[in-house]
Amino acid sequence: MRTACTSLGRSGDDVPEFAPTDKWPRHPKPWWRDALDMARDYGWSLTQIKGHGWGHIYCPARSCDYPIYSSGTAPEGPAKTARRKVERCPHGTVAAESVSHIEALLTKAERLIDAADALSLKNKLERRAELLDAADDLVSQSAAWDEFGLLLAQAEDAEQEAAAAFAAAGERHDAQAGALDAADGQVRSARDALQRPRLPSGEVKRLKGWADELRARIVAARSA
Ligand SMILES: [Zn+2]
Structure with missing residues (x-):
């Protein structure tokens, strides 16, 4: 099983970046896991920068992106928005x-x-x-x-x-x-x-x- 952190350039060497073919870290919340699974299926990448929420996803063209939060008070709304963003990205x-x-x-x-x-x-x-x-x-x-x-x-x-x-x-x-x-x-x-x-x-x-x-x-x- 691959657990590689592939550097795709833009984010610099010290930032863990996960390609759609990598195994992504597991998010503690199921609604975020769904959104992340979907993003990966659509060829998106994930970065995790310490102190910037849980992570950040980028579309294959790096033209669309969306922040992934750790939890939050109204947690499902942003996850839903993330799914919509992935669906509507014309670059996948x-x-x-x-x-x-x-x-x-x-x-x-x-x-x-x-x-x-x-x-x-x-x-x-x-x-x-x-x-x-x-x-x-x-x-x-x-x-x-x-x-x-x-x-x-x-x-x-x-x-x-x-x-x-x-x-x-x-x-x-x-x-x-x-x-x-x-x-x-x-x-x-x-x-x-x-x-x-x-x-x-x-x-x-x-x-x-x-x-x-x-x-x-x-x-x-x-x-x-
Ligand atoms: Zn896009």
């Missing part, structure tokens, strides 16, 4: 990478669903145009010809929309079902990644809501 690699990875999965899923919807619309419009074409007596009327032309133009627009969405997703499918299956896979991976512990809770809520919304769109598109 672990959390930021996970969140942006999940965002990328869901963004791709959304584009694939958009493409699938556009493909479905295109097929519907083309089918309507075919039906109109098959009804000979209607085609002889100029109003029907206008509608026929309009349906084909709309179908072409929908096809272009699908192509643009596929290009944005970086993946092409010929059929709506294939696009929806791929989108479903993306949403499932995102949901798995959201199970990872200690992601920022606000982000988890937002990303879960987004995943649920996309899942509902997939279900609706499949049953349409």
Whole structure:
């Protein structure tokens, strides 16, 4: 087991500093231990300077920091604030990478669903145009010809929309079902990644809501 005090530069040689990979000293209060565990998971470091409370934590970029007290009269408030500070730090690699990875999965899923919807619309419009074409007596009327032309133009627009969405997703499918299956896979991976512990809770809520919304769109598109 490592008990090393790694000097990370700024704090000088005589100040004990604990890297996120080190074993950190145990805080006497459980609420502070939770906050410290979380900070370490997010890649923060801890320093302990005698006479300056229990310690001080720094984010990976050393842009955010927070004092750790020994106890105090209203002890849980500052520990809660410390957790919030850790969650909201935009410099942490672990959390930021996970969140942006999940965002990328869901963004791709959304584009694939958009493409699938556009493909479905295109097929519907083309089918309507075919039906109109098959009804000979209607085609002889100029109003029907206008509608026929309009349906084909709309179908072409929908096809272009699908192509643009596929290009944005970086993946092409010929059929709506294939696009929806791929989108479903993306949403499932995102949901798995959201199970990872200690992601920022606000982000988890937002990303879960987004995943649920996309899942509902997939279900609706499949049953349409
Ligand atoms: Zn930070």
